[in-house]
Amino acid sequence: MILVLVETDAQGVTLTSREALSFARTLAERLGDQPVEAVATGPLPHPDGVLDHLAEQGVTMLHHADDERLAAYGGAAWAAAVVDAASSARLVIGSGTPRGMEVLAHVATRLDCLMAANVIAVEETDPLTVSRQVMGGGVFERMRLGGEVAVISVAGHAIDAVPAARPSTPAVRTYAPTLTDADLLTRVVRTEQAGGDDTSALTGAKVVVGAGRGAGSAEGFDDLLELKDLLGGALGVSRVVTSLGWRPHHEQVGQTGSRISPDLYIACGISGAIQHWAGCQSARKILAINTDPDAPMVTKAHYAVIGDLHEIVPAINAELRRRLG
Numbered sequence: 001m002i003l004v005l006v007e008t009d010a011q012g013v014t015l016t017s018r019e020a021l022s023f024a025r026t027l028a029e030r031l032g033d034q035p036v037e038a039v040a041t042g043p044l045p046h047p048d049g050v051l052d053h054l055a056e057q058g059v060t061m062l063h064h065a066d067d068e069r070l071a072a073y074g075g076a077a078w079a080a081a082v083v084d085a086a087s088s089a090r091l092v093i094g095s096g097t098p099r100g101m102e103v104l105a106h107v108a109t110r111l112d113c114l115m116a117a118n119v120i121a122v123e124e125t126d127p128l129t130v131s132r133q134v135m136g137g138g139v140f141e142r143m144r145l146g147g148e149v150a151v152i153s154v155a156g157h158a159i160d161a162v163p164a165a166r167p168s169t170p171a172v173r174t175y176a177p178t179l180t181d182a183d184l185l186t187r188v189v190r191t192e193q194a195g196g197d198d199t200s201a202l203t204g205a206k207v208v209v210g211a212g213r214g215a216g217s218a219e220g221f222d223d224l225l226e227l228k229d230l231l232g233g234a235l236g237v238s239r240v241v242t243s244l245g246w247r248p249h250h251e252q253v254g255q256t257g258s259r260i261s262p263d264l265y266i267a268c269g270i271s272g273a274i275q276h277w278a279g280c281q282s283a284r285k286i287l288a289i290n291t292d293p294d295a296p297m298v299t300k301a302h303y304a305v306i307g308d309l310h311e312i313v314p315a316i317n318a319e320l321r322r323r324l325g
């Protein structure tokens, strides 16, 4: 059996968890048609849509750890609940979100087994050999998962969430997890409304307009902000831009900023240093606008326009304004 930790929101199972389920299904087929089961935590009832999403992904069973103390997030407590459901699991899989990574690391420690983090693919011929992102995504590593059980976190948006050919009707098993006082030591005790440094608009945006040193100055962002507004997206910047005080830190993309995965990233005047690339490489398409045809961002992008962003971006804006009426 393959057990997948699913995270939920008001709409049901989150997109990254559905991606992890699709990944698990591929792996299950290659391992010889193992069932894919899911585990979720928190008090019942499930948010609307959870069972529909699980059925769409071909999940046969939902193990639901029903305990009020799991309503607030706690890495060790959630891991205890996952381990309770994992007694017959060959693999425990989750998404590479901050919570997923923390819970799965606890799970691997408790099961005393290998963990492959940020996995992006499995080998056709040997499903227990996986490729994963390391060093901020700058390097790919192949890793073989030996042992009786192993843990995998799936890198966000590396796999598409594809519905199963045969949807299922998942059975629901509710259980009371074994939680110790130590499991509950570290947990969320209070949440506060995000202030002006909220990064959710950036990390959730379908289009991100990126800007680097090529913007030239704090005043050089007007056209970039207009492009962002015309496309209904968010602005993301390089560290040089925040270090120079041109834009606030919460807009920074990269290893020490936000990791983004929009459908389109328009990187303007950004060289594409490895630390910036670590934060934007999950974008589905990248368009680079740069004066240097040899800049790493240009050579790695799907599309590039070579030239001065202060000429190209206003031209794009004018055309968008014309088309949008």
Ligand SMILES: Cc1cc2nc3c(=O)[nH]c(=O)nc-3n(C[C@H](O)[C@H](O)[C@H](O)COP(=O)(O)OP(=O)(O)OC[C@H]3O[C@@H](n4cnc5c(N)ncnc54)[C@H](O)[C@@H]3O)c2cc1C
Binding pocket: 211, 212, 213, 214, 215, 237, 238, 239, 240, 241, 252, 253, 254, 255, 256, 257, 268, 269, 270, 271, 272, 273, 274, 275, 276, 279, 289, 290, 291, 292, 295, 307, 308, 309, 310
């Ligand atoms: C530990 C560590 C962590 C880091 N974390 C991050 C991070 O999270 N995010 C991050 O971004 N960086 C990070 N950095 C910094 C990173 O190494 C680079 O220095 C930074 O990303 C470069 O920013 P840039 O591309 O804006 O500037 P530059 O590297 O100076 O590149 C500017 C680019 O703009 C182009 N350009 C110039 N003028 C124009 C114009 N008029 N029109 C079009 N193009 C033009 C140039 O050809 C060039 O390619 C980190 C560094 C370290 C050591």
